[in-house]
Amino acid sequence: MRMRRMAVLAIASALALSACGKDSEEDEGGAAAPAPSAATGVTLEGSPTFDKMTAAGKVVIGVKEDQPNLGFKDPTTGEYSGFDISVAKYIASKLGFGEDKIEFTAIPSANRETAIQGGQIDYYVGTYSITDKRKEQVSFAGPYFIAGQDLLVRKDDTSITGPDSLDGKTVCSVTGSTPLQRIREEYAGAKTIEFQKYSQCVEQMLAGQVDAITTDDAILLGYAAQQPDELKVVGAPFSEEKYGVGLAKDDKVLRDKINDILEEMETSGEWQRAYDATLGQSGSTATPPALERY
Amino acid sequence: MSTVLYDAAGPRAKSRYRLYGLLTTVLVAAALAYVVWKLQQTGQFSGRKWSIFQYEQVQRTLLSGLGNTLKAAATGAVLALAFGIVFAFARLSDRAWVRVPAGLVVELFRALPVVVMIFLIYYGTLANAGSASTFWSVVAALTVYNGSVLAEVFRAGLEAVPRGQSEAAYAIGLRKSQVLRMILLPQAVRAMLPAIISQVVVLLKDTALGFLITYRELLTEARQLASAQRFEFPTIPVALVVGAVYIAICLALSLFATWLERRNRERGRRRTAGKAVQMGAGEPDAGA
């Protein structure tokens, strides 16, 4: 009965949109990375995207909003945090856009190419694997991180030890993602389910509707870190995913510039600091990968 | 209307009806109790789950989602009305080269799912113009679909106006466009208003398909909040609140339509002494 009264109270307080709203809550993970200061007097000859950014006076960056430690939007503060966000902010600052000039837009996996092509965003930093197929539609700077495909399962599930033990199990991933295609093609015994977002997969797994979630270990570790008593990562990566910064296909000038910026981030130690403050929180270590310029 | 189906109940029927009524009440009450018990048992009333609504940012997110829903619905409704009127006139044209293509367009758009139309418009403008707006893709899809349905509603309405009206108008020397615009349309719209509003409800409900192309309307925002791991996935609390908002808005519109319909019928009865015009196409469309 007390619970019910609390629920009613919660509705009432939600509906009474007065100043009674809480501002935020003590942060639990996803610590903010050091904010770099914006460069001044940056010019880029022949980059249509940069011209558009300068004209608008802001940069619109496509990110994920539901991946703890990578790209995560805190629903209680509206703030974005994570390693991808740190990289995105660093690039923006070196292009001359301070934090107040950044507009983050959450774009799910299936809509990434269209959002870049459609000019909805200037560039995309959100666990975006560099693949040849995608290179036909967009271009990539980086990689700035290397992850591997893995499996997230319920803590008490011992039957799944790797992709070979997925026979008859239901595996969830997002619409338009490479990991799911790989499972379908190479491990045909598994049943696959698609949702728009990984967080929806996590929701469905904890509710008992699916048995495993597959995607890159970096993403999965973030979810496991949020609920360590209920979730675990299997820990047997079976692919190599190179995360790149997605941008318009014809904008080589901006691509080269972002590659320069990423290189600077890695040599200056900024990369490592950003990593330790975000992904490093879930106990893993990593070194910056070599850039692939093209 | 339904009273013709059964006589005034006698003593035995009365007691039987009372039994049925009791049974129904018990069944419904049992179902409701089961739902509440299920909610309680699975911890849906936990303070943690509901506490997400306390945050100002969450309230702002939901309000901005509601704003986007209403914005898309309002823009879509205005454009769909214009589309409907234009194509209804076109289908009633005397010239075959206007009438036939207009008919094809209306039939085609009515046959396609709004889901497919949203994707087609979004991907299509992207491929051809190089850029696309999620807002306008949603609005355009809602406009052509509901506009086509409304075109048929208007056409039926225009055709249902008593023939004497247009004959009299022609007799005093009005042109066809004038007859349509000045004589038939005002009468048809009044009679069709309930059907038009029902269609606006359909349109409003269909804005929820914006999630397909990441247009941030109410349901898209709600689903994002529902998967908040830190709040133990408050799916049910969020669904209850957002569902109530949708039902309240749509119900208000629907009730308005019913009220208009009743008023029309009463007026019609008074005016034409029982010979109210029966509108064929007033059947509301079962949209998404």
Added chain:
Amino acid sequence: METLTDNWDLFIEAFRTTVVLLIISGAIALVAGTLLGAMRVSPVPALRAAGTVYVTLLRNTPLTFVFFFVAFGFPRLDIRFSYFAFAVIALSSYTSAFVCEAVRSGINTVPLGQAEAARAIGMTFGQTLREVVLPQALRNAVPPLMSVIIALAKNTTIASGFGVMEAGAIGATLNERGYPAFDAMIWVAVGFIIVVLPLSLTQRRLERKVVRSR
């Protein structure tokens, strides 16, 4: 064109799911909707009220929301089915409300004398409805019912957002396989015209027949 020919099996499989979804949900919705219609004209106030509340709630809710509530809400309540079954539940519970309205409007078209005569020879409400009113009402309700079924056929596409691989999901899948999404959607649109056209034509024929038989 090669977007279609290269992925022929995907198109067939997806549209097959769409049609199966349509048939199962349609059948359930027709039965449930007719029962609801009977409830709404019954002499028992509680039955009428229950039917009215159900229809009012479902008709004023976006179908996407119903899907969300079923596919994401039910598992939270420990109610577990396959996503296909969830889609059937969402589609048929939503559509049954519209079927109910079509049936009710059909009942309204049956001349008063029919029910009066049935009562005069001593039929109960159930008999009147079953033997006299419903058979005529359903015939008149066929055109609006066909509209409801056509709407259902189109509404199945929403299931693609909730774990069911059907025609609505083709675009995203082919986009990932590297085919232009716009071409894929054009073929999906063509597919829907093929599915919906026979339904529309049947509807028009029946409409004419009903009008003539009146």
